Each structure stands twice: as structure tokens, then as C-alpha cells.
Amino acid sequence: MTAMTTLTADDEQQIHELWDAMARSWAAGDAASFAANFSETCDFTTVRGEKPPGRDGIAAGHDRLFRTAYRGTVLRARVTGIRALRPDLATVNAESTIVGADGTPLVSTHALAVVERTASTGGWRITAFHNMVPVAAAGGR
Known part of the structure; x- marks a missing residue:
């Protein structure tokens, strides 16, 4: 049997901070700052x-969103689970809601991400991100 890998409380805090930083960048309409949470070669699926x-494509796509459909919106992001794969690699489940300027929720998403500790700084970056809009189950379940 393989020993279970765990992260330190500091590692988990740093991972949560990635989503907090994304929310702050979103509210500021700052696509470059938003994209800075992702690795340069992130495998991102909208x-x-x-x-x-990669990061440049994430920044460009979000710049368009922040100037058009999601101008003036905020992102309420919440990490719902972290699973350590190795001391330097983990999966993250997250939920987000984009909220309009008037407080109306516009869309909610769920994401599965892979985060990795960077060798250069020891900090964490998102290296893979798959975002989706959940659909209601048949029969309202």
C-alpha cells in the first residue's frame, strides 16, 4: 500500500490564495494579473x-471578457477540495459564480485544476484547468 501524500497548511493556504487572487484580478478587470496565477504553458479548457x-492565451481571452460581456462583474471563487498527489502536485476542485454589477448571479461554474509548486519560487501555479458549467440532472436531481 502506498503512503498517503499530504500538503502543509501553508501549501493549502497558498493554493486557496490562487483562487482569491483570481477573484481580485477579475474584479479589477486585470487580465494579466488573472493569468499570472497560471503556468506559462497551462493546459486551460474554457x-x-x-x-x-498558455498564460498568454488565458490573458488575451480574459481581456476580451473583461472589456465586453463580463465588464464590471465579480468572480466569487471557492476551493471545495484539494487532493495532494505528491508534495509538489495536487488536484483542486473549485466552484465559481460570476456576479453582475447589480448583484445578480450570471453563471456558475465548476473546475478541476492541477496545481504544481514551481521550482524557481517554491510558490504554486495552476498547470491545468478544466472549467465547465454544470447542467441540472434530469428530473431535477
Whole structure:
């Protein structure tokens, strides 16, 4: 049997901070700051199945969103689970709601992400991110 890998409380706090930083960047409409939470070569999949190329593609796509459909919105992001795979690698489940300027929830998403400790700084970055809009189960369940 393989020993279970765990993260330190500091590691978990740093991982939560990635989502907090994304929410702050979203509220500021700052696409570059938003994208800085992702690795340069992040494998990112949008809710529409698009795959922008790395951090630059994430920044460009969010810049468009922040100037158009999601201008003036906020992102309420919440990490719902972290599973350590190795001391430097973990999966993260997160839920987010985009809220309009008037406080109306516009869309909710769920994401599965892979986060990795960077060798250069020892901090964490998102290296894979798959975002989706959940659909209600048949029969309202």
C-alpha cells in the first residue's frame, strides 16, 4: 500500500490564495494579473471547450471578457477540495459564480485544476484547468 501524500497548511493556504487572487484580478478587470496565477504553458479548457495557448492565451481571452460581456462583474471563487498527489502536485476542485454589477448571479461554474509548486519560487501555479458549467440532472436531481 502506498503512503498517503499530504500538503502543509501553508501549501493549502497558498493554493486557496490562487483562487482569491483570481477573484481580485477579475474584479479589477486585470487580465494579466488573472493569468499570472497560471503556468506559462497551462493546459486551460474554457466552458465552451476552447483551449487558449498558455498564460498568454488565458490573458488575451480574459481581456476580451473583461472589456465586453463580463465588464464590471465579480468572480466569487471557492476551493471545495484539494487532493495532494505528491508534495509538489495536487488536484483542486473549485466552484465559481460570476456576479453582475447589480448583484445578480450570471453563471456558475465548476473546475478541476492541477496545481504544481514551481521550482524557481517554491510558490504554486495552476498547470491545468478544466472549467465547465454544470447542467441540472434530469428530473431535477
